[in-house]
Amino acid sequence: MFDEALRIDNLHLSYRGLIGTAFSKPRALGFFESGIQPGEEELISGANLVLKKGETLCIGGGSGQGKSALLRVIAGLARPNLGKLYYFGEYIPPERLTALEVAKRQVGFVFQNGALISNLRVRDNIALPLRYHKVGTPTEIEDKINMAMDLMRVRDCAGMFPHQLSVGMQKRVAIARSWAMGPQLLLMDEPTAGLDNYNRRNLLPLIDNMRTLFKTSIIIVTHDLMVAKELGCKITFLAQKTLTEPHSFDTWLHGDTEITKELFRDLRASG
């Protein structure tokens, strides 16, 4: 149990848990009104997942299956109707399961659209969590920001605002921002979408570095199944409202299940 980064037990999620931001509503309301109501349509029903420390896992599946929603639940941004979540072997009860509580356990999140703070420059965006939590002295923070910007090649636009950047650049800044915090568990929502081939190829070694050097556990939600092959990690699919067993890329490719036939058809055809 102690070598686990994340464990999900019997997770149930409906559309009700996904509405709004949960910051204006008092937490007690959501807590006392959780549970499955009869006749409610569920998005995820009874998902289980175990992620070891330092392991990388890809979550695949067709669009609209609730992959991003699952990631939001793990980050504490959406409230599951039922189910237990353990972070690094520690159970967080539902009344305390908020994004802030999860973030305290060093869980980083890269959003699909980057989600940079629009009134801060790129440099300040990366610096915001570091300065807010006072991670080290000002010079140390400055060094860390520069290193993060160099890694993702966004140093040239350090003084720009997010709206001046392209979508791919925004995503790179977002990855740099979550890298700079040194997360133990990193959740990435479509990290390669919107990146060109060159930057995509640069991103993969970076992810690889993070898990070898810093022992970061990573969950990647992606349509790009080649990422899993190149990283050599296991893939699990979100299908029929539940998560399948994680298998490696090759097992899926040569397997004989519904999912394999549907999602690996092109890859098989191209060899």
Next chain:
Amino acid sequence: METNKDEQLTVIGKMFHSLGLFLLRKTAGQQVALFIRAFMSLFSRSRSFKTDSKNIILQTFFTGVEIFPILFVVATLFGTVVIVEVITMMGKVGFSDVVGGLMVVVIIRELGPILTAFLIAGRSGSSLTTYIGGMVINSEVDALASMGVDPIRYLVMPGLIGGAVATFIMTIVFSASAICAGFLMTKIAIAITGNAINLQLTWDYLSTEILNAMTFMDFIFIVIKPLVFGSIITTNACYQAMNIPRDIRQVPKATGKSVIKSFFYIVCADVFLSLFYFIDYFNEISKII
């Protein structure tokens, strides 16, 4: 699990529980909860003085200073109207000794704070809602939370303090410019029309009348009212924005609600605060009788 919890509660406990949930389901209850959370976040452990002070100063500047030109013009014209009306009407009906009292009641006590709050709700409240609403749509608020930065502390608290302080300063500016600039405007108007009240209306007369009519409670309410109104405006604006269900069509709706509900809450709070004078009045009635 939950059934166990219900059984543990006594009858009184259950009543309090259902009362609490009932209050929290109401909009007003949720707004009070948001206000308390924003206020309590001042004392939370992870504090970064630099970030917070920067946010608060920016918010105060935005709410207060940038509204000054329009506020000054409105205050001046409003002050002119009040002075002209009061002087002419009171002179006619023979109550020229209550001129100062009326000015205090109309400008300083009632309409000064309310008009300032309306102006600030229309401008700063609505823009705060759009700003935070846009952040909700772009999932920037979620990003803040997932970085461990409390959105309530980072967004709502600076708005709350900045709004309250700026409303306070602007109310004083409003009252001062309504009386001083309004007086000058009245003088100009008299000079143009050549009216006879010119003899009666001097700065000495007006200022002494107003200062005599001011009570100690007025000075306290000058402070309390704007702080209450400013808190109402910003809490309501942030609440409406935070409740947008990540749908771009909800932003204009939330903005409209933010302004209109601010007006409503401000007037309600004003009535509530004015009850104090009412009690004072009743106490004096018994003396008169």
